[in-house]
Amino acid sequence: MEVDKGKGEAEETRKVAEADRDTVTLKSSDGKLFEVSKEAAARLSTVLAGMIAGGSIDDNGTDLKQIGSEALENVVDYCNKHANSIPSAALISSSISFNTAPFKEPEEWERKFVDRLSHDALFDLVEAANFLGMERLLDVTCHKISEMMKGKSPDQIREVFNIKNDYTKEELEEIRQELAWAFYDD
Amino acid sequence: MPSSTARRIAASPAAQPSLPDELLEDIFLRLDDGEDLVRAYASCFTFRRVVSGRRFLRRYHSLHPPPVLGFLAVASDGPFHPAEPPHRSAPAAAAVARAADVALAFLSDPGRWSVRDARDGRVLISREAAAVSGDAFEELIVYDPLHRRHIQICPIPGDLDSSASSANGIIFYEIRTLVFNSVTRKWRAVTSFAIIGTTATFRWLSCQGRRHYSCSCFCWTGYGRKEMLVLDTREMKFSVADLPRESYNQMHSVVDAEEGRLGLLILVGSRKLLIYSKTWPDNGDGLKDWQCDNVIPLFDRNWFFSSGGAEGYAVLKAVALYQNQIVGKKSDTQYFIVEIKTLMIKRLCSMKPGTDAPHYLYASFPPPLSLPSLRN
Secondary structure, three states: OOOOHHHHHHHHHHHHOOOOOOEEEEEOOOOOEEEEEHHHHHHHOHHHHHHHHOOOOOOOOEEOOOOOHHHHHHHHHHHHHHHHOOOOHHHHHHOOOOOOOOOOOOOHHHHHHHHOOOHHHHHHHHHHHHHOOOHHHHHHHHHHHHHHHOOOOHHHHHHHHOEOOOOOHHHHHHHHHHOHHHOOOO | OOOHHHHHHOOOOEOOOOOOHHHHHHHHOOOOOHHHHHHHHOOOHHHHHHHHOHHHHHHHHHHOOOOEEEEEEOOOOOOEEEOOOOOOOHHHHHHHHHHOOOOOOOOOOHHHEEEEEEEOOEEEEEEOOOOOOOOOOOEEEEEEOOOOEEEEEOOOOHHHOOEEEEEOOEEEEEEEEEEEEOOOOEEEEEEEEEEEEOHHHHHHHOOOOEEEEEOOEEEEEOOOOOEEEEEEOOOOEEEEEEOOHHHOOOEEEEEEOHHHOEEEEEEEOOOEEEEEEEOOOOOOOHHHHOEEEEEEEOOOEEEEEEEEEEOOEEEEEEEEOOHHHOOOOOOOEEEEEEEOOOOEEEEEEEEOOOOOOOEEEEEOOOOOOOOOOOOO
């Protein structure tokens, strides 16, 4: 079994700052440990903020049984990147309600962050963001999946979500006829 | 929740989507085009259930404006003039024309009714009042053509009608807003506004002026007027807003501008379109608050504003240059809508010359994305 790099680092950090740490240790469903800035975790995740405030953070690794190591690594990576990125004026101003753009556009680095993810990693990350109450990360990942659907046929949309067609041939034909206006280009 | 490893082993498509409904909703809400949403609907039963759910559709409607599908106007060939190709709403407009009762078939005498307004998928129609009744207004019906529902509006009692009085040549007009409650089926006077003016004021505020709807406000403008009358429907409060100098003696139209601002389009001599905007509600700065955001040059045709701005768009009509000199066949009048967000002017449809009855933009989501706009 391979040695977990994250775990080694976590142990190092624990030795250095035992009492008043500025990081928290999170444990994935498959037992891997990850360090994340306490400030960023509390700011970006309502669930982690609640756990930190409620003192239910375990210094030996807070169990997040719902989240696999790959997804948790991406969550931690996102938090750390977010902690290092200075919120731009654009992001602040766009948080004021804007009639025609109901959703905040992802920042350039956020776009790149989700673009490099594999299909499975992206879908796991959406669920992890939802579980941890990470509104901003949920925005960014949902935006990415919706972009993958735009202009696509039902067949291609099924591919995006990796789901079976459960309509009968007749039902599909009926939908295509009734809703022909939405099938202009195929 | 399946871990990524589990999902990778099950590489063949799953019977059910792995994401819960709430996440599917969050993703689908970000699809700006109804077409994309319908293709998701056509992908599997779960997506169909999510997309056609009332909760989802309500959220979707609150975030996305419905597409403009055409005009409603009084015309011999029926009241609906759908968007025509190559406008991107043309296929949806054709679908709505088939699914909806656009010909007022629920009335025994559709020919005697006129379209008076259209907004939020609802259409207001009226029939001239019978001469015997003492009611101030004609018979009114609000109907939802797509869901084939209608509500008869009781006549407005005569004592609630607007009034005017004059002294020494000055006319005092009182404008009242009345609200009809469809549950109690009663009219109620809500607010009134006094304005001093001449008969020109009356023309401005009645038939010859133009009414727009933007930022939850009804705005009345008139050619040659240096101000507009505004009724903010959130507070039911009237106010008068000064218009920028550039609009004097030019045609103009009020529309929604970016970031919740109130927009004003000024048509300068058929050559260019100036786009102004100001914060709304008014911050009391008067003229200083208006700023010119953009200029769109116009070419090749004579351009006019053909109706008040509504549903987020201004409506332009264009006739061929030198139309008057051409003897014989006149070409159809082309109607365009101005999209403030993209600064695009897109052709919506054409109408025969001479069919210049008042017309109203009709915007609605086609089925299966629409919800009834009237309760039965």
